[in-house]
Amino acid sequence: MSKYWSEITKSIEPYVCGEQPKDKKYVKLNTNENPYPPSPKVLEAIRNAANADLRLYPDPNCDELSETIAKYYNLDRNQVFIGNGSDEVLALSFLAFFNTNETIIFPDISYSFYPVYADLYNINYRLAKLEEDYSIPVGDFMTENGGIVIPNPNAPTAKCLDIASIKKILDYNSNKVVIIDEAYIDFGGTSVLSLIKDYSNLLVIQTLSKSRSLAGIRLGFALGQEELIDGLNRIKNSFNSYTIDRVAAIAAVEAIKDEEYFKECVSKIINTREKVIEKLMVLGFNVVPSKANFIFVSHSTCSAKELFTKLREKGVLVRFFNKDRINNYLRISIGSDEEMDxxxxxxxxIVDELKD
Amino acid sequence: MSKYWSEITKSIEPYVCGEQPKDKKYVKLNTNENPYPPSPKVLEAIRNAANADLRLYPDPNCDELSETIAKYYNLDRNQVFIGNGSDEVLALSFLAFFNTNETIIFPDISYSFYPVYADLYNINYRLAKLEEDYSIPVGDFMTENGGIVIPNPNAPTAKCLDIASIKKILDYNSNKVVIIDEAYIDFGGTSVLSLIKDYSNLLVIQTLSKSRSLAGIRLGFALGQEELIDGLNRIKNSFNSYTIDRVAAIAAVEAIKDEEYFKECVSKIINTREKVIEKLMVLGFNVVPSKANFIFVSHSTCSAKELFTKLREKGVLVRFFNKDRINNYLRISIGSDEEMDxxxxxxxxIVDELKD
Known part of the structure; x- marks a missing residue:
């Protein structure tokens, strides 16, 4: 603790991301990365972007990329906001739409960055307790609040909420912004993007980090009606005019355009996921139904913590959350078939060893 | 104004960056970009970084880059913080070190993003009025305050403050963080980096956007004692774990390493600057002494606004600030010899036309 730190620096509990160890080579199933490389067209575009133009500032509005995303999703260009990964988009959204004197709601078991954003900006929050089967408790979001954040599919549970339920939440909260964090939507869930035209309070956040194999370039975006996007731009332009570099913007355009490659990768991951689930069930695992590129599992006799530690020793990294209600679960990213074998x-x- | 906006979104006046017009080709002297391309080694490194690893998250701590910068400046690795451009580093620093209930100080004529950061986080500020010759009024920073920000050289004036004066300010404010924003330091000023070992309250911020021709990759950094860097990391890790993409980090390492190329570009810009100043003085301009890659000038008879408008019509973009005390000045970035001719x-x- 330093005397130079602000009150918020002293009190905040920063987010801890999945480890990126450098000590040896692991089969890395701990940060929900895509096992397949980015589209070859993305890599070619990056090589071409390595030119003298890098001396110039990027386009602060990312016009070409915004137009590409708008066209892909059949939206208007001013319904798109681009950020430095969906984490930045989320952080800026908290500041753009939530007030310090009101209480926002998000699930108790969810992306553990949400409470950190809230604390960073002094925003109160209430946790909606997931049902026993890890379903989102829809009724809990139909009480007075200052805004709502729901990941769909949820993380780390991988479970999806149906559109009818999200509509109910949007209807009840017509004066508050409802953020649906769709970081994992491309792996089998149904996006709520089609609701944007009818709901001015809906903000959908997506990312290129998972389904488009570009965690390394930091590109996320928000989609919603123009007044929400304007609000986000006001905050972004009060924080950092140019959050997206020239190379990332060019790479992202190609990633969105190469739909065929994207679909192929996603479908391979879904196939692998279903095979892995079957095998784990045979080994005595309980697997929460997944629409994501990861699965959330517990074993009937082996503790999650023990499995986590032993897997690490054997060169496999998965994610273990030492947290009430989920501390007997592991979150396992879906890698390639070889990695999952x-x-x-x-x-x-491990299961055999522990049986003895 | 939308009912969905937070109080801060409603009240904030966002920063407006220099225009990046797309209507036609201009000689662009309005955003202090470097006229020379990045080092060929940087471009080669970017081409090599276009590979399958982009599917993986970057190193959240930018270890290799931090070590490279530390080594270059003869500091410890823990004395380096990396951010998405020096704008992001500044924004995070305001939140990390300044409190809402205290009053920070920065010059009245200065980087116009400072008051925006302060407003974004509800931090009070007092403006220190520059002397008539645009010098920093050192005494004004030796009064009670919650923190200090001084750009050195100052922008848009291009004027430098001597180290002895900065030392006085650091001594007086030993319990408060003093940020010296050295975005333009490489063009002839003397950095205060050597003071870091003696002053735990000194944070120096630099960027690769200007002297290293990399405005397009968004890379800034802060240098200071470990407790300040720790504070910045706490805030950064509560906002966005991965602010620097893989390509930018790799490019930045090469940019720092290629000192020879860097020195060559900087020396060309300084030579051009001195030639331009001479020619402008012959044409009746008053030029504030510059240690930056831009100059701040006014003409004895032509108004700055008129010059700005007519230059734009003739295909040259410069920066005009419609603001008390400097609204008869233009800020002109130093381009190549050909651009400046x-x-x-x-x-x-224009001067001849207006004479008639």
Missing amino acids: FFIEKVKE | FFIEKVKE
Whole structure:
């Protein structure tokens, strides 16, 4: 603790991201990265972007990328906001739409960055307790509040909420912004994007980090009616005019355009996921139904913590949350077939060892 | 104004960056960009970074880049903080070190983003009025305050403050953070980096946007004692874990390493600057002494606004601030010799026209 820190610096509990170890090579199933490389067209575009223009500031509005995303999703250009990863888009959204003297709501088991954003900006929050089966408790979001954040599919549970339920929440909260964080939507869920035209309070946030294999370039975006996007731009332009570099913007355009490659990668990941779920169930695992590129599992006899530690020793990284209600679960990213075969082999060894 | 906006979104006056017009080709002397391309080694490194690793998150701590910068400046790795451009570093610093109930000080004529950051986080501020010759009024920073921000050289005046004066300010404010924004330091000023070992309250902020020709990749950094860097990391990790993408981090490492290229570009810009100043003085301009890659000038008879408008018509963009005390000045970035010859030619035409 330093005397130079502001009150908020002293009190904040920063977010801790999944480890990126450098000590040895792991099968890395801990940060929901895509096992497949970015589209070859993305890589080619990056190589072409390595030119003298990098001496110039980027377009602060990311016009070309915004237009590309708008066209892809059949929206207007001014219904798109671009940020430095969906984490930045979320952080700016909290500041743009939520007030310090009101109480926002998000699920108790959810993306653990939400309470950190709230604390950073002194925003109160109430946790909506997930049902026993990890479903979103829709009724809990139909009480007075200062705004709502729901990830769909939820993380780390991987469970989806149906559109009818989200509509109910949007209807009840017509004067408050409802953020639907769709970071994982491309792996089998149904997006609420079609509701944007009818709901001025709906903000949808997506990312290129997962389904488009571009965690390394930091690109997220928000979609919503123009007044919400304007609000986000006001805050962004009071924080950092140019959050997206020239190379990332060019790469992102190509990633959105190459739909065929995107669909192929996503479909491979979904196939792998279903095979892995079957195998884990045979080994005595309980698996929460997943519409994401990860699964949330617990074992009937082996503790999650023990599995986590032993998997690490055997060269496989997964995510364990030492937190009430989920501390007997592991979140496992879906890698390639080869990586998941290796993972299943190691799990089998551990389960067998612990049986003895 | 939307009912969905937070109080801060409603009240904030966002920063307006220099225009990036797309209507036609201009000689662009309005955003202090470097006229020379990034080092060829930087471009090569970017081409090599276009690979499958982009599917993975970047190193959240930018270890390799931090170590490279630390080594270059003879500091410890823990004395370096990396951000998405120096604008982001500044924004995070305001939140990390300044409190809402205290009053910080910065110059009245200065980087116009400072008051925006302060407003964004509800931090009070007092403006220190520059002397008539645009010098920093050192005594004004030796009064009770909640923190200090001084750009050195100052922008848009281009004027430098000597180290002895900065030392006085650091001594007086030993319990408060003093930020010295050295965005333009490489063009002839003397950095205060050597004071870091003696002053735990000193935070120095620099950028690769100007002297290293990389405005397009968004890379800034802060240097200071470990407790300040820790504070910045606490705030950054409560906002966005991965602000620097893989490509930018790799490019930045090469930019720092290629000292020879850097020195060559900087020396060309300084030479051009001195030649331009001479020519402008012959044409009846008053030029504030510059240690930056831009100059701040006014003419004895032509108004700055008229010059700005006519230059734009003739294809030259410069920066005009419609603000008390500087609204008869233009800020002109130093381009290549060819660009500046074109600029001088156009200025001459305008001055001659207005004489008639």
